[in-house]
Amino acid sequence: MSIADLRKDYSRASLSENNVDADPIVQFSTWFDEALKAEIPEPNAMSVATVGADGRPSSRIVLLKQVDAGGFTWFTNYHSRKGRDIEEHPHVALLFHWVELERQVRIEGRIEQVTAAESDAYFFSRPLRSQLGAIASEQSSPVDKRETLEMQFTAAEQKYGAHPVRPAHWGGYRVIPEKIEFWQGRPSRLHDRIVYTRGADGAWSRQRLQP
Structure with missing residues (x-):
């Protein structure tokens, strides 16, 4: 079978x-709770798209750690490629894809450090070894071999033991949404799309988009 022949008709739910x-x-929290109840693996996994100083986009998967009226929060190394991109262009796009529920949520907004x-x-609150890993890894920097990375981890473990110190270059980002779109798969590719702007x-308006 060719890739072009791969297709599925969506029929689980509707969105009006x-x-x-x-x-x-509130709508996101409702859908997120439904993703939890459906036991979707890592429902908090989201794609984060950034734009670098050269104007080229880049995306990767990170894990959402908090959502509230202030926005969507996650954590990383500020010196990583995404951190450098954000310093140049403090606007990002997030994407959740809960394939088992035939749903997507797209979020666009400005971003700031927590x-x-x-x-x-x-x-x-993280496991000790995850704390040490954040200290040891110079995220996005080249490394000659796996053993070098493991040596960096061992050095951090020997230096800090059970009492790591959070590096100043490691922390959280909060995406303050300006646009949120909810996408529900429907038959015949006539998908439901409701976008909030x-x-x-500061008030939200919403409208339906054609698929």
Whole structure:
């Protein structure tokens, strides 16, 4: 079978302007809870797309760690490629794809670093070896071989033991959404798309988009 012949008709659910919440964060939380109940593997996995200084896009999967009225929060190394991209262009796009539910959520917005206190709180909630890994890895930098990376980890373990210190270049980002789109797969490729847009006054409006 050729790749072009791979297709599936979607029929699990529908999405209407009449059955979504007026607040897209509440609507996201509803869908996220349904993804949890469906036991989707890592429902908090999301693609983060950034644009570098050269104008070229890049994307990768990270894990959402918090969502609230303030936005969508995740953590990483600020010196990584995505960190450097964000410093140049502080706007990103997020994408959740819950294939088992035939759903996507697309989020666009500006991004900012969370407070040091928030980064500390999450860093020290992580397993010890994950804390040490964040210290040891110079994320996105070239390394000659796996053994070098393991040596860096051992050095961090010997230096900090059971008491790591969060590196200043490791912490959280919060995406403050300006646009959130909910996509529900439907038969005949006539998918449901409801997009919310935040106005200058902070209020959300919503409309249906053609698939």
